[in-house]
Amino acid sequence: MNPREEKLLDARIIPPVKELRLVSEDLFRLEDGCRFTVRGGEAAEVMADARRAWGVEPEITVLPPETSLKDEAYRIEITAGEVSIAASAPAGVRHAMKTLRQLAESERGSLKCSYYVLPSVRIEDEPALGFRGIHLCWFPETPVWEIEKQLRLAAYYKFNYVVIESWGVVKLKSHPEFVWSEFAVEQDEVKRLAALGEELGVTIFPQVNLFGHATVSRTGSGKHVLLDFHPEYAPLFEPDGWTWCISNPVTRQYLTDIVVEIHELFGNPPFFHIGCDEAYNAGSCTSCRRADYPALLQEHMLYFHDLLKQRGARVLMWHDMLLSRGDERWKNYIALGQKDDRPEELLRALPRDVIICDWQYGYPGIEGKEPEWPTMKFFKDSGFEVLVCPWLNIDGIRSLGRLAAREGLAGMLETTWNLNREQNMWTIFSTSARSAWAPFNDEYPDMCYHEFFNRHLREVGHDMGIDHYIQTGRVQYQVNPHDYQP
Ligand SMILES: [Zn+2]
Known part of the structure; x- marks a missing residue:
């Protein structure tokens, strides 16, 4: 032969x-x-x-x-x-x-x-990691078929979990104002995707941001799902609109309505991602800045943890607000908590069934040495299950896959954000699938992987019965790939 x-x-x-x-x-x-x-x-x-x-x-x-x-x-x-x-x-x-x-x-x-x-x-x-997840963003610019395509591709690449974060697209009965109305998606579409996930052997669960990212829009876009058209809701947010105002009891009720409705809508899955990253200007309003803010924050987190636990769901959250910015131990790694807010105290108070999603998008290797990823080990040693969360850095994805396998971490949650197309789509799906399934396989046949990746996208397209040019391949348009026409 x-x-x-x-x-x-x-x-x-x-x-x-x-x-x-x-x-x-x-x-x-x-x-x-x-x-x-x-x-x-x-x-x-x-x-x-x-x-x-x-x-x-x-x-x-x-x-x-x-x-x-x-x-x-x-x-x-x-x-x-x-x-x-x-x-x-x-x-x-x-x-x-x-x-x-x-x-x-x-x-x-x-x-x-x-x-x-x-x-x-x-x-x-057999897979190296037990939790192999991908975090999908459902932007107003993302048609439903594109989310379905990504979900099917994730299943085809043997991911077993998919997080779906709605960026103001899923219609809510409890708060119909909390959506971009001209892009609003009917709840039946979400139910269809959840059922499809089950058929494909993938557990789908939602993310709702309960701290920062309250605009439900990217910072650089300057958009705000609620305040752009409904400025009267200002008391729910800190003065700049980015972070929820957690000293306001109405905020808690507002978020409870959304969390419960979304959890039900996704079929009461066993996990729920509460976001909580990049909470800039937290505690800056008149009421928060005069309160014991760390205590408020702790109470806020424990309330939602308990709410979801009663509903049978384990909480996942991003890690960055749980570590002090400027702490030498995290030098070169992402840590965004304010020292005055005593993030370490919050971490100590968190129940150990919270899964920490440690996002590190770079590759801070020094002098050719592989990064040490100290934050991941710190969370593990503090008694938490940890998911390594890379994005587009190929060396970073591969190193984190090896780390998760070596350290016995819970697994990987690959992120996609706003760049999930063209070359990046290949990186996101094929590199992370490889690093979550076979992190120590170092033979890396790049070019044939690109062409087979494209074949796999076609197969997914056949399964969906797509019949429009923009629905094929990794981009909607070859010449102006960023011009979306949902
Ligand atoms: Zn406030």
Whole structure:
């Protein structure tokens, strides 16, 4: 056998599998009645995947689970006569079907494809990190189909959690004024996405900012979802509008209404992200600045923690306000808390079931040495589960994936923000999927990864039945990719 063949096959799978061996030159033909043996999964799910991926209905034999494998691990063995998948649970079989879809290619030597083939390989695979999440931003400029595309791609890349942050687009019954009305999305769309996530094996949960980012808009945009058109709501915010005024009891009620409605709307998921990053000018109004602000803040956080706990949801929050800016220990790393607000005290008071999302978007390596990421270790040593949260820095993503695996952290939550397209979309999805699934796999076949990434986007598009130019690929427009026309 040609050793190059094995390399080429290995290189087309995102995230990469742990081990792939080519065992013969035989090909398995994907056609109606082809034989699949499945351990640990459900025939109906495998059938649905086969129909979607290759338009075929295999003959499926279901056998008892392979209990020696971990929850999400799987093994694939392909011969000319059979595809055999072994897992201990349906998640493993789901992952295996995604791997098979990426491995398959159309028949050769014809005008049109009438069947796909799979090579005779043996694959062993399992994820390094338990929590593999991606944080999606639903901007007024983001059409629903774009959120769905990102969600489907995340599932295809074996992420198991998706956070959706609505930037003032989801209509609220409790506060209809808290939305950009001309971009408002019906609640049924959210319910449809939550159901789709479940079908794809991904847990979707929401983010609502309960401290800073109260404008529900990017700072640089200068926009404010509420005050731009409703200045009468000024008492809910600190004087500059950016951070919620937490000494106002009405603010708490307002946010409670939103949190409860959004949690219900997403189907009461087991997690809820409360944001809490970059709370600039916190405690600056007449009432807050004369109060014991750290005590107020602590009470605010514990109230929402308890509210969500009663609803069956664990809280996730960004880390930066929990560390003092200027503390030498965090030099070169993100720490934005004000010393006067005693952030360390707040951290001590937080229940240990809060999951800390430590966002570090750079790569502060010194003299060629890998960064030490001291904040992540500090939160872990303080008794919290920690998610490493990179963004666009490839070295940073890879280093944080290795750190999470090495230190036994809970996992990774990749962020996307306002730059989730073109080259960045590739970085965001393929690099972080790889670093969360296989952080120590250092063979990095960049170029073929770009083209296979594009193929995977097409496959997602086929699943969605998209039929407009702007819905394809990584950008809406090739020439003016930033001109959105939702
Ligand atoms: Zn205030």
